[in-house]
Amino acid sequence: MLSWKQFRHGVIKGFPVCLGYIPVSFTFGIMAVQSGLPVWLAIFISISNLTSAGQFAGTKLLAAGAGFLEVGLTTLVINLRYMLMSLALSQRVDTKVSMGHRLLMGYGITDEIFAIAITETEEITPAYMYGLIITPVFGWTLGTALGALTNGILPASLSNAMGIALYAMFIAIIIPPAKQSMPVLATIVIAIVVTCILRYIPIFSFISSGFQVILATIVAAVIMAALVPITEDGTAERGQQA
Amino acid sequence: MSYAVTGVILMAVVTYIIRVLPITVFKKQIESRYIRSFLYYVPYAVIASLTFPGIFYATGNVMTAVLGTAAAILLALFRQGLVVVAIGAILVVYISGLFL
Incomplete structure (x- = not known):
């Protein structure tokens, strides 16, 4: 049976993500309508895709009349990082969780939902995931609808400032474990250095942002x-005292 | 219009398959210590790579973004929760944006 308590816990954990999603999807709603798509389709894109960079790129391609092969491949390349996240999550879900639940849980794997779920110390249950998914989906859809319908009445100074919200949450997620564990800090530093190399050195400019994340x-x-390597209890042993 | 709808459904299906494959295929615990260690570090690497250097371009002004980042790191070092860190960063970006 699904636990109401776990669901509620997920909803609460998803609430900051929901708020952070509104300004981003607001921008998407404006962009979609300005590219000539109807409001309902903009909203449908947000519910069915639930990605940021992926759906921005795909929608721009569709607005430009690109071929389906290009649209499909671009989506694949930008979103392929979710595979790594889904793999990491699969190891934190009880083996008894049914296929049906897994099919539903998979729908909600976004950068932010993954970041929250994977840093839970307890096992990831379907009820928790549904709560953690439903609030951000609501925010993502609401923001899209508002952006598409109002076509941009949010003052630029405010929406610019809100652009940092999701990144700030990521910082809030990784700093505490990095403070406690040297290996975690080292992982973070290596990943950032590789991302910067791929992003700023011109010979790597053919690598998309989604692939930069995968490679790093x-x-x-x-x-x-x-x-x-991790120890029996599943944590990195050395450097804990750092 | 059917062109756009078809394209959107294509995007959705591609994205869904990517997300759902590993979590449905890997139902058992992976035994290899090396792969388990790899997966232990994946979340930190993913989140770090998603955050830096992208955060510096998140506000339309690198200066305000740097100040917002500093505020977020400082608040996170003092173990503030997600909401406090996010709102603190937004406030610093907004206020510094009025001057810069």
Whole structure:
């Protein structure tokens, strides 16, 4: 049976993400309508895709009349990082959780929902995930609808400031464990260095932003898994005192 | 219009398959210590890579973004929750945006 308590816990954890999603999806709603899409389709894109960079890029391609192959491949490349997240989550879900639940839980794997779920110390249950998914989906859809309908009445100074919200949440998620564990801090530093190299060195400019994340993650995690493998209790042993 | 709707459904299906494949395929615990170690570090690497350097371009002004980032890091070091860190960063960006 699904636990109401776990669901509520998920809803509460999802609330900051919901708020952070509103200004981003607001911008998407404006962009979609300005590219000539009807309001209902903009909203449908947000509910069915639930991605930021992926749906921005795909919608721009569709507005430009691109071929389906290009649209599909671009979506694949930008969103492929979710596979790594889904794999990491799969190891935190009880083996008894049914296929039906897994099919529903998979729908809600976004950068932010993943970041919150994976840092839970307890096991990830379907009820918790549904709560954690439903609030951000609501915010993402609401923001899209508001942006599409009002076509941009949010003052630029305010929406610019709100642009930092989701990034600030990521900082709030990774700083406390980095403070406690040297290996975690090292992982973060390696990932940032690789991302910067891929982003700023011109010969790598053909690599999309989604792939930058994949490559940086794999390089950092491969190095750290070799240098500091986890112990039986599932944490990195050395450097805990740092 | 059917072109756009078809395209949107295509995007949705591609994205859904990417997300749902691993969580439905890997139902058992992976035994390899190396892969388990790799997966232990993945979240921190993913989140770090998503945040930096993207955060510096999140506000339309690198200066205000740097100040907002500093505020977020400071608040996070003092173990403030997600909401406090986010609102603190927004406030610093908004206020510094009035001057810069």
